[in-house]
Amino acid sequence: xxxxxxxxxxxxxxxxxxxVATVSxxxxxxxxxxxxxxxxxxxxxxxLRYEPNPHARRLSRGRSDTIGLVVPDxxxxxxxxxxxxxxxxxxKRGLSLSLHVTLNRPGREISYVTxxxxxxxxxxxxxxxxxxxxxxxxxxxxxxxVVIVDEDVPDAVVxxxxxDNEEGGYLAGRHLAEHGHRRIVYIGGPQxxxxxxxxxxxxxxxxxxxxxxxxxxxxxxxxxxxxxREAARRFIAEGxxxxxxxxxxxxxxxxxxxxxxxxxxxxxxxISVVGFDDVGPLHLFSPSLTAIRQPVRxxxxxxxxxxxxxxxxxxxxxxxxxxxxxxxxxxHSVAPPAKP
Numbered sequence: 001x002x003x004x005x006x007x008x009x010x011x012x013x014x015x016x017x018x019x020v021a022t023v024s025x026x027x028x029x030x031x032x033x034x035x036x037x038x039x040x041x042x043x044x045x046x047x048l049r050y051e052p053n054p055h056a057r058r059l060s061r062g063r064s065d066t067i068g069l070v071v072p073d074x075x076x077x078x079x080x081x082x083x084x085x086x087x088x089x090x091x092k093r094g095l096s097l098s099l100h101v102t103l104n105r106p107g108r109e110i111s112y113v114t115x116x117x118x119x120x121x122x123x124x125x126x127x128x129x130x131x132x133x134x135x136x137x138x139x140x141x142x143x144x145x146v147v148i149v150d151e152d153v154p155d156a157v158v159x160x161x162x163x164d165n166e167e168g169g170y171l172a173g174r175h176l177a178e179h180g181h182r183r184i185v186y187i188g189g190p191q192x193x194x195x196x197x198x199x200x201x202x203x204x205x206x207x208x209x210x211x212x213x214x215x216x217x218x219x220x221x222x223x224x225x226x227x228x229r230e231a232a233r234r235f236i237a238e239g240x241x242x243x244x245x246x247x248x249x250x251x252x253x254x255x256x257x258x259x260x261x262x263x264x265x266x267x268x269x270x271i272s273v274v275g276f277d278d279v280g281p282l283h284l285f286s287p288s289l290t291a292i293r294q295p296v297r298x299x300x301x302x303x304x305x306x307x308x309x310x311x312x313x314x315x316x317x318x319x320x321x322x323x324x325x326x327x328x329x330x331x332h333s334v335a336p337p338a339k340p
Contacts, residue, residue: 069083147303179334225254229259277294
């Protein structure tokens with residue numbers, strides 16, 4: 001009569017005349033047995049057509065060989081590229097990836113972190129795109145093995161990996177200053193985000209180094225195409241109060257250029273523009289956009305390495321912050337001011 005249920009570890013143990021623990025340890029490679037005993041177990045496995053459950057075996061060794069990745073969005077090219085980089089690095093290391101998309105909603109972030117902590121992933125790479133009121137930081141601190149990437153969760157005491165946002169702002173500011181720009185509009189994300197603050201700080205530092213008077217107007221909202229459109233409409237409505245714009249994300253730059261072009265504002269003849277990220281197709285714009293390039297693939301690869309290499313038993317390892325270098329990609333969207 002054919003078996004109607006899958007063979008269990010207990011079935012194998014009974015057929016071989018040994019304990020379940022003995023079979024389990026043999027399969028896990030943690031037990032040496034006399035040749036006769038080993039042969040009885042292997043014969044029982046063949047005769048009963050037992051197929052070990054790899055997930056259960058991994059859990060019995062105290063790991064799942066699965067990494068959790070939480071991101072705000074995968075439609076955004078920045079996050080899509082980051083996910084692809086983590087996935088490829090995990091594959092190289094023989095690990096699986098559990099991907100969760102939060103739509104940048106705090107409630108979904110909290111539910112995913114809680115669920116992943118229960119589901120026995122070996123660690124979590126976490127990316128947010130909005131400020132935290134402290135709830136998320138507390139949960140991350142309780143969860144254990146978490147690496148925060150791209151944007152900060154300020155009170156979380158875990159390893160953190162960012163691009164060098166301040167250096168990016170500095171490179172943008174220096175490039176604009178070298179072309180004679182002294183009145184600049186900075187279009188940033190939420191004002192409480194680390195990237196918004198540091199990119200502005202770098203921009204300001206570059207302008208201060210010139211020793212010349214300057215004026216920076218700040219428009220801060222969200223890293224989105226729609227906010228880029230809103231900022232462009234505001235800029236035009238205010239009479240174009242600057243000769244250059246530093247748009248601090250690809251998405252903002254796309255919305256900005258869309259409205260400027262529709263309103264007949266010429267780049268760079270009337271307004272110079274520098275973007276940030278350089279993950280989207282900024283080189284295909286007309287004119288192509290100068291931008292600060294983030295090492296997005298390197299962020300993903302290093303995030304996984306950091307998660308696996310961190311000594312989670314020492315407080316020094318947990319309170320670390322690592323910065324990856326950025327570069328400026330000069331194209332055709334910056335020229336000297338058309339007016340003083």
